[in-house]
Amino acid sequence: MSMATRATRALDAAGVAYRLHPYDYDAEASTAGGKGLQAAAAVGAPPQRVLKTLMAWVDARPVCVVIPSDRQLHPKALAAAAGGKGAKMMEVAEAERRTGYKVGGISPFGQQRPAPVWIERDAMAADSVFVNAGQRGLLLEISPADAMRVLKAQAVAISR
Template identity: 50%
Template sequence: MAVGTPATVALDAAGIRFVVHAYTHDPANSNFGLEAAEAIGVDPDRVFKTLLAEVDGRLVVGIVPVSGKLDVKALAAAVGGKRATMADPAVAERRTGYVVGGISPIGQKNRHETVIDETVELYDTVFVSGGRRGLDLELAPGDLVDVTGAIIADIAR
């Protein structure tokens, strides 16, 4: 079911099954992931947020449950780096082609090295942004790994 975002187009092109979950985003709410979990009616541990960090001068995507935070040191270690800091939101938007609060790990403008927190393996399906605020996609963790080329590591705290 294509919704017309780069994420849904990429999933359709890859032949990956997914379910679209659209909801009305409250512009006053800046906690996008928890808003999505509540609107969709699922445990926040199953909803994953997509964050960009700079690791030794390169951008790396970290995907962690919305109920936690990205451990930038663990992310750096997972990709063989030493130092990591969160990327500037404007850089994240420019490099992914998505707006903050709607950054999908799928179908980004530039492909980035990607790490997904190991808790992704606890669920039959997980939720990630579909490429805009108010749109999440549900898919199997293995498919998320495949479509993003990600590795799995302990990167959440």
């Protein structure tokens, strides 16, 4: 497995410190948070510190959402935070096409067609969080403040 991805190259270019954590990716983990929970268990991190990256639509605008792996997105809260009327998940094929990553390996960093990013506010309390590094089976550990700065993200309550 290559440890260099578009995500790690973007962080390197920004001069941001991070640590890589490879793990055995389980393609059979359920999609309802299962992959994030499996990743948390594989790297020995609490699920609330392992963040999953979701691609969604707010009205007709693409957005990137980063929430703890043990939570579900609250679409109404996302729509309100983004100043829209409604939010829905992006179809897998569209998410892969927009980001340039495969589902299970989508990172908020280094996306081919970057979208505005919203991060769950509760995740900001940790000293570090784990985010997908741009390929299945590879997480990166980063300070939430650095992630926010590089992504120009907004911290809001968008999950439950």
